[in-house]
Amino acid sequence: MKPAAFEYHRPASAAESVVLLAELGDEAKVLSGGQSLIPMLSLRLAVFEHLVDIGRLDELEGIEHRDGGLWIGATTTEAAVEHSHEVASSVPLLARATPFVGHFQIRNQGTLGGSVAHADPAAEYPAVALALGATIDALSPRGVRTIAAEEFFTGLWDTALASDELLTGVTFPVWSGRCGFAIQEVARRHGDFAIAGAVVAVELDADDRVRRCGIGLIGLGSTPLRAAAAEAAATGTSAADIDVAELGRVAVADLTAVPSDLHGSSAYRARVGATMVERAWTQAIEEALGG
């Protein structure tokens, strides 16, 4: 047994879970699928006195249309997201990003809510949430509040969730119109954490100008990131007038905390990141022009 000992709790409802979280404070951690948490416990990168298992709460599982968006419950597995026709037709970027989340054995057990709450800068779902402008529902004993993805990721593995708040679901806006979506990543092995990657969502108006776009960066900082400067540069511009290589450079130009490790230096990752933005952008625009 590699993890340090902890108390295990399996509350019967989300409401009961947050009361327990409020009671236990910082000593407690929520367990969903455990595909990030359990390795961290095993390596003793993290130690908690209490685990609160929400993995069996049916009320937190499901994929449904709500308020013009697609709501995905926190404990919905990544495999369920991958195989959902609803996700494929309403939020194609999420469907396309999912095969890059770990390996299929991880996706069978890992959950969408767990991935977003874990907030790994190299994870795909946080980047997708940022690019599309998703919102995150947080339940606490005080009620539910909705947090914009933009304000959710606050630091390395850190989020806007208070210690008594539970991520219950994520709502992804359904982008309609002349849209295109793409993800590009470089990883040493398919399913490993990306060295760098990018997701792009773009909508064109009738004159092929960029009406809106979202660019999420993967593995290029201490938090999941949005390439705001590149988005601003592209918005309102005719698709044909955008210098894609320049767009990639702008996307990584103001990054300040690009990781460096044995797989690649910061400079290398930033260059790969720029190329990923370039490729994803080109692919997304092609789709939008065709649609």
Add this chain to the structure above:
Amino acid sequence: MGEVEVQVIVNGAARSAVVEPRLTLADFLRERCALTGTHLGCEHGVCGACTVLLDGAAVRSCLVLTVQADGRAVTTIEAVASPEGELSVVQEAFRDCHGLQCGFCTPGFVMSVTAFLRDNPDPTDDEIRQGLSGNLCRCTGYQGILAAVRQAAAST
């Protein structure tokens, strides 16, 4: 720290046990059920040697706590061949195609491939490579394993 009572159906037989919550399913299978065919390599979700089926879905048993498997059904490598010892199609293909050398990673591969081919009986080579990407082998160089998956797919 409190121990927890669990009931897990292991290879068709219900097992009750009282476990520490930190006991992983892999350790439960190996140490409490004496099913040592499930191998432990990295113990943090990278190598895939400990792959088992949980309610039919391939998972890494080092990344599942026994308490999470409470009330669920686990299938391990021990239940893949018939009780008489007749190898499964996947096992036979691994033997035929030299899909193993030292054999340490093989139980994980067999469990992954068994689930993979059940869900995708006629995979392309690219899909096979993606399907195998979650399992590491340090002997074969993978080509024999790829050939084994192709053979198993062709013979079902």
